[in-house]
Amino acid sequence: MDAILLQILNGLDKGSAYALIALGLTLIFGTLGVVNFAHGALFMIGAFCAVTFSKMLSFSHVVIDETQKDFLGNPLKVDVPYLYDWFGQATGDAIIDWAVPLSIIFTIPVMIAIGFIMERGLIKHFYKRPHADQILVTFGLAIVLQEVIKYFYGANPIPTPAPAAFAGSFDFGALLGFDPNTIIYPYWRLVYFAFAAVIIGAVFAFLQFTTFGMVVRAGMADRETVGLLGINIDKRFTIMFGIAAAVAGLAGVMYAPINSPNYHMGMDFLVLSFVVVVVGGMGSLPGAVLAGFLLGVLESFASMAVVLEFIPGINQIIIYLVAIIILLTRPRGLMGRAGVMED
């Protein structure tokens, strides 16, 4: 029982990331009708926003500290972040420690801007082109984006720690009456799951309760009619793309402490997220979220030692296996509608 609980928990953080990326992919596909292979790159850029912001916070200048001496007895040169000058050392340290959560503020505008530029500059011209062309051009863009990141940040993963307050693990076992230390779960992953839940909730609320969201939902159901109503679709498309980019970016920022950002993390997640979208049902938002968590948890179950003893290697292929089975038994995925992407 405790082992099962632990695996469910373990699957939640990866599942959250899948769900968030798949949500954005589905938003873009549902509204714009575009298959965006560069969405993983947006996730990756989000993670690098965290890296960049952390670096910006620790910009420093050199000060000669008379109180400290090096081994020759000379005064030591110390890097002092500007933040110390502005807020004092204690507050400055706290801000630097909280760099990852704080970079959310930095990420949102950056990602929305990137989303706008992408949509206006490139995607817009591909609405009428075949899906194969859309896949190919965004695939090219994904390569370009990841190479640019690689050029500036290097090929190695960059550790980006969570705030010290979340460094430990939470003992679920004790809380639920199992033996202590049987179900322990890092605080930050808990935060990530909660964060993902909030974002997903916010997106759904936005679509459900705002006029804008209503039009978008109507557009997802029947694009032509909405176009005929004379509603300015173009502007809404751009905004939707910006939102989807921001969701992917936020998923990336908060994921940075879990998995040190590297330039190819976007592609790694993209392939799986596409499988998630298809399993959930192309064009279905709840389907994307459900399938994201489902596959995340399944993956974590498949990694259990007991399971691996029975079926070695299953953890590597479980997601694809499930995708194949679901696509063959439920042609439109878990919650897909008829007629989407079948021509």
Add this chain to the structure above:
Amino acid sequence: MAILEVKNVGKRFGGLQALGDVNLSVAENSVHAIIGPNGAGKSTLLNCLVGKLIPDTGSVMFDGQSVLGRKPYEINQMGISRVFQTPEIFGDLSVMENMMIPCFAKRDGAFRMHALESISNERDIVGKAEHMLEEMKLIDKRNMHAAAMSRGDKRRLEIAMCLAQDPRLLLLDEPTAGMARADTNNTIDLLKQIKEERDITIAIIEHDMHVVFSLAERITVLAQGTPLVEDTPDNIKGHPKVREAYLGETQDAA
């Protein structure tokens, strides 16, 4: 003798009874029209005949054999060809290639792995396709991209493709929908000519009364998923039930 026998066919989509209890018999070598107001179930019926839908109840017999549960290509190979509402042709292929494909289908069946033969060596196929194009006055356009043709030409090509298979039954789904008067009349003349020259049964679903009364020998009126009445055009024109359910409205409108 009936070539197509539809017995007690019913089809339900969720809560909607699209077809109630349809009985219909199309005599060999006749032109049979199925008319009815929008939502009467005409298209559903047609889709049940060609294998796109499987009815919940009843049977559909073509020439003594059941078509139910067969795939569209199998039903076509039995001898039923279908003309669509908007012409369905191979837009990326040339007119000549469009014409050759049904000729191959007629000769070689549903699948043949002729991957290393050359099209230009298939003299009989090329000859037959050219002959059909000539007959349909499309031979000048043989090297044209099919998608680039006018709508009227696309319709002719589609009918020619169906005829190339020498079908026993030709099903037409509103063949003049969205056509100008002149094109409509051309299509009527074409169908009349086809009927005169061949042993073929034509079943036509149509909205346009002009087309129906110019062509049909028998008419079935469908309303709310069940046949209201079946008779000759003259009797249908005067039938009070039909006037009430259908013709009255259209004639007022016209």
Add this chain to the structure above:
Amino acid sequence: MFGLNKKDFGLMVIVAILALAAPFILNPFPEGSAMAQFNAGYPDLMQRLVIFGIFAIGFNILFGLTGYLSFGHAAFLGVGSYAAIWMMKLLTLNVIPAIIVSVIIAGLFSLLVGWISLRRSGIYFSILTLAFAQMSYALAYSVLTPITGGETGLQPKYTDPRILDGALEEGQTPRANLFGLDMNQGFELSLGGWVFTFNAGYYLAAVVMLIAFYLSIRIFRSPFGMMLRAVKSNQQRLNYTGLNSKPYTLAAFVISGMYAGLAGGLLVAMDTQVGAERMFWTASGEVVLMTILGGAGTLIGPVLGAGFIKYMENIVSKINKSVLEQWFAFMPDGIEDLLITLVYPFVGKGWHLTLGLLFMLVVIFLPGGLVEGGQRIGRVFRRRDANADSVESDAAEQRKPAAE
């Protein structure tokens, strides 16, 4: 001739000449000159050019004709490679059985994958093929290690049984051969400053590529090829014309899988080792790229695309800072530094950036690929020629409607 019409025969002859004379054509610069690094006439690269040409030719039969976009074709290439290396380990170092078996095994595997994946179309099909390929990759890396060698991959060893060849002596390196002709064998021809290398392995691969290309022309011009284009154009009409599209698409899928297996087998014949990484999804993406870049659905496109990408990959990625400095040395210092800074991100390790940009540009501006680009340029020239002597006929043309 050979069942080809004049135009196709001409194309075939051109490709044959290019392939057979490649050691000359790809080595236009004298040894030791500044431009020598643009020479591509060394065996390893030439082999890759033609082998990936085969891979792309096969992929084009599926994607170019039927429009089904597979994202998993690298799996068939990988399976073909593994089959070939096992033949070399168990049977003989002669490459012929290895290549034949690699084609058969890849064909069977693609029959299985295609039979399942082709139940769906559109992006669902793409994802299914991707899923199969990723599964193959993951399994090759982990559970199937006894068969695939896992992370280290496989090479023939002198200890392998090799029933037909008999045992090698200890320490002897097993070399692939064609009835005794070592695949690494070759001779160098020095002409003035130029050195041309003629390599046995390359010529074997080139001949196989020519056969593969010839077969693809035949398929394109066959009734079967026409049916495949009909699948892409209007599958509904095809079904209502009494044709079953399933076996047609499946046959195309298996044929392209066999081409991939052939390419995989040849890779092993040239360089006797396999690793799972050649099944990774980026490898599948690469063949899509080659086909599109050259021109999907055209005969020559995939060969051009494969050649272009493999050439650029090898050449561009070899350019480093000192090479750039050498190039721009004649410029004033400031401009030299500026140019180097500007160009450097795109060469050497930045090759993928150039590739990504190139790919985007092609999809945006030249959806028909290099072939369409060539045709456009050709049309411009023809128009210019035609303009000169057709002024009068143009004028006549213009008067015509008025007369009617």
